[in-house]
Amino acid sequence: MVKQDNLLAKGAEASVFRGSFLQKPIVLKHRLPKSYRLPIIDQAIRSQRLRAEARIMTMAWRNRVRVPVLLGIDIDKQTLLIEEIKGKILFSLMSSKSVTELKSIFEDIGKQVGLLHKNDIIHGDLTVFNIIIINNKTSWLIDFGLGQISMEIEKKAEDLLTFYSTLKAISSEYQALFEKFQLGYLQLYEKGKKTFEHMKKIQSRARYIARKDRLE
């Protein structure tokens, strides 16, 4: 029933394979063992993370955030079976698209993240590598391996800061694109203004520490 094909990606934490399940394209995400941990402890930690990732993804899906459907979880094989999103990773799309096209994509991403945060779901690794774009317009959030449920504004602001920092590192248009992102975010999450204010606070805290370090 489940067929595993070629390796799609290998990260620090997981190997992702293409495959199929009931004739539908899926990805199989295997959480990799860490050799520096005692095997029994490693097994327990990986199971816990696997379950947490499954839970967060499902919760996001229930709240109508655009995330792939979780089709199954295999604790023995440390594997999640996930619907394949046939699109392009945001990072690889950035260089080939005009700013106008990117602006509307970023507004859409903002809506997805706003909806996530409105429901107190933290992504935990909101980089330009963990967003897939279909048909150059609709955004899907993937990789909830570091996700959590939290009402804390600090955690939500950290998601925004991660996104802002990876965007700034790859695009000279980061300000205009982040503005669009903010617009989308606020449309879906009215109280979200506070998250951006908090993000600025974290940034100035970091600047203050950096300046202090230079003077010492």
Ligand SMILES: Nc1ncnc2c1ncn2[C@@H]1O[C@H](COP(=O)(O)OP(=O)(O)OP(=O)(O)O)[C@@H](O)[C@H]1O
């Ligand atoms: N549902 C999906 N549909 C299509 N491609 C996917 C899907 N899930 C993952 N991928 C592909 O596999 C890659 C790695 O998956 P993912 O981001 O979930 O794990 P990871 O980055 O290896 O985890 P970590 O960052 O913890 O090491 C993605 O960048 C993407 O290319």
Ligand SMILES: [Mg+2]
């Ligand atoms: Mg990833």
